[in-house]
Amino acid sequence: MNKPISQIGAAKPHVVVLGSNFGGLTAARLIREEAKETVDITVIDRKSYLVFIPNIPLEIFANQDPTKSLHMQFYSFLKEDHINFLQAEVNSIDPISRTVEITPNERPGSAVEKVHYDYLVIALGARLDYAAIPGFGEYGHTVSDCYYGNKLRRYLFNKEYKGGPIAIGCARFFMGKKGNPDWLHDMKAACEGPPLEISLGLTALLNEKKWGSAKNITLFTPGEYIAEDAGIPIVKQFLHMAVDEMGMNYINNTQDIKEITKDGIEFTNGQSVEAELKIVLPNWNPHSFMKQLPIVDEVGFVTTDLFMRNTDFPEIMAVGDAAALAAPKLGGIGDAQARIVARQIAKDMGVFHKPEEDKPFNPVIMCFGDMGHNKAFYIHSDLFYGGKTGILKMGYKYFMLKMGFKESYYMTGGKPPYWGIKLSEIIGD
Numbered sequence: 147m148n149k150p151i152s153q154i155g156a157a158k159p160h161v162v163v164l165g166s167n168f169g170g171l172t173a174a175r176l177i178r179e180e181a182k183e184t185v186d187i188t189v190i191d192r193k194s195y196l197v198f199i200p201n202i203p204l205e206i207f208a209n210q211d212p213t214k215s216l217h218m219q220f221y222s223f224l225k226e227d228h229i230n231f232l233q234a235e236v237n238s239i240d241p242i243s244r245t246v247e248i249t250p251n252e253r254p255g256s257a258v259e260k261v262h263y264d265y266l267v268i269a270l271g272a273r274l275d276y277a278a279i280p281g282f283g284e285y286g287h288t289v290s291d292c293y294y295g296n297k298l299r300r301y302l303f304n305k306e307y308k309g310g311p312i313a314i315g316c317a318r319f320f321m322g323k324k325g326n327p328d329w330l331h332d333m334k335a336a337c338e339g340p341p342l343e344i345s346l347g348l349t350a351l352l353n354e355k356k357w358g359s360a361k362n363i364t365l366f367t368p369g370e371y372i373a374e375d376a377g378i379p380i381v382k383q384f385l386h387m388a389v390d391e392m393g394m395n396y397i398n399n400t401q402d403i404k405e406i407t408k409d410g411i412e413f414t415n416g417q418s419v420e421a422e423l424k425i426v427l428p429n430w431n432p433h434s435f436m437k438q439l440p441i442v443d444e445v446g447f448v449t450t451d452l453f454m455r456n457t458d459f460p461e462i463m464a465v466g467d468a469a470a471l472a473a474p475k476l477g478g479i480g481d482a483q484a485r486i487v488a489r490q491i492a493k494d495m496g497v498f499h500k501p502e503e504d505k506p507f508n509p510v511i512m513c514f515g516d517m518g519h520n521k522a523f524y525i526h527s528d529l530f531y532g533g534k535t536g537i538l539k540m541g542y543k544y545f546m547l548k549m550g551f552k553e554s555y556y557m558t559g560g561k562p563p564y565w566g567i568k569l570s571e572i573i574g575d
């Protein structure tokens with residue numbers, strides 16, 4: 147069996163982190179910070195850069211290529227931290243033999259290898275299942291990666307857009323229930339901050355270019371309320387502004403997207419909406435190889451306790467979109483979970499001496515959304531989980547905080563200091 151170079155002849159426990167976007171990169175670097183040199187760390191991802199997904203919409207509406215600005219190379223940061231990086235496709239996990247099967251993917255034709263772990267941190271996100279939406283390939287648009295972002299950018303700025311109606315919303319998310327705490331309620335959409343952000347950013351662009359106005363836009367949601375995870379009072383405030391004041395249209399309880407056609411979107415509840423431009427986010431569907439494992443819920447997300455450890459295999463941890471406890475699917479939630487995982491491993495290694503920071507996962511939504519014209523909205527809420535914080539604010543300051551977060555993320559190589567996140571919260575609130 148192949149061992150990463152650092153493990154050969156070494157007696158240190160081997161931590162393998164699967165995935166190196168928001169969850170995995172931060173987890174790997176924080177494990178090094180907290181556990182110091184007591185462990186060997188290997189990160190495995192199919193690509194050697196992070197995609198800074200939250201800023202794709204604003205780059206698109208500014209007619210800028212996100213591939214240039216939002217692909218962050220992470221190799222040098224891992225090297226600085228003595229973390230091995232393997233560029234490979236993860237094919238499967240065997241919790242019994244504690245091995246991961248990979249195929250190096252820099253060139254096609256590579257042979258399968260096995261990597262042994264003592265700790266496994268799963269941060270593989272999920273499959274954004276556009277392929278499951280009939281008609282998406284031909285008629286759909288989205289902003290969740292640079293490929294699709296640029297496709298939308300071409301549509302808008304190469305004069306393909308004719309000024310017709312625009313539909314923005316999510317397909318149905320299927321969330322598991324197994325092992326969920328009482329405060330984690332079922333959600334019908336995985337991540338509905340983006341539709342709010344896209345609707346406002348696009349309105350600013352329509353106004354500026356004189357292509358239309360908010361009245362062109364229909365927001366839709368499979369649930370009772372769009373972005374219900376922000377808390378109903380906040381959603382009502384948002385809808386009052388977007389629908390009553392700006393003139394957007396709004397459809398709820400669509401259940402799911404049945405089909406995207408040339409002329410619009412048909413929903414499974416029998417309704418439909420006419421649209422020239424259809425911008426959608428799909429179901430977050432766990433990767434197919436995850437679904438058969440003994441560590442996942444009935445859908446395929448990794449079940450964990452509040453310290454992000456699987457209860458049957460406590461050496462397996464999960465962070466970010468791959469974790470059942472990450473609901474909604476938000477990078478900020480993955481960041482909080484990465485901090486917990488790093489402390490758990492440091493604790494096991496006997497090098498974690500900050501018991502006051504050894505706290506279980508306590509979810510909070512914190513989200514900055516672009517509104518165009520250098521403004522952003524800020525949501526800080528735990529209402530969905532039964533808490534009492536519910537803050538929605540808008541203005542230039544929040545746009546600066548959004549951009550500031552990206553800068554600090556790039557400068558620190560995916561390890562923004564906790565005080566920076568806390569400071570954003572204090573300034574935001």
Ligand SMILES: Cc1cc2nc3c(=O)[nH]c(=O)nc-3n(C[C@H](O)[C@H](O)[C@H](O)COP(=O)(O)OP(=O)(O)OC[C@H]3O[C@@H](n4cnc5c(N)ncnc54)[C@H](O)[C@@H]3O)c2cc1C
Pocket residue numbers: 164165166167168169170190191192193199200201202203234235236237269270271272289290337339340433465466467468475476477478479480512513514515
């Ligand atoms: C348009 C949009 C806007 C958003 N805005 C915000 C926001 O403002 N704030 C916020 O907090 N969140 C936001 N989110 C959500 C955020 O992007 C995700 O929650 C976050 O990316 C999840 O991070 P992750 O590391 O868990 O998973 P991912 O980002 O999906 O990363 C998974 C990693 O695993 C790798 N991988 C997957 N499968 C394999 C495999 N089989 N083999 C090898 N490698 C593999 C991938 O290459 C990737 O690097 C937004 C999402 C979208 C779509």
